[in-house]
Amino acid sequence: MPAALSRRSLRHDLLAPLSSIQGFADILLSRQLSQEDSQRYLTIIRDEAKRLATLIESAFEDESDFEAEDPS
Secondary structure (H helix, E strand, C coil): CCHHHHHHHHHHHHHHHHHHHHHHHHHHHHCCCCHHHHHHHHHHHHHHHHHHHHHHHHHHHCHHHHHHCCCC
């Protein structure tokens, strides 16, 4: 896989859960929500944070793949 494509894919994979975290946090901060809705959004934030952490860990484990790719 070309380096640009794999980096684009990694960028997308990292930004997707981050966007979810930011969006649900914004909702929690800007609205009066029921306890049930707040809990649901907090659960989504927690789950997306875990997903993001797993993706980052995986990316650093695969770091040698990026280093081995020809930058040209």
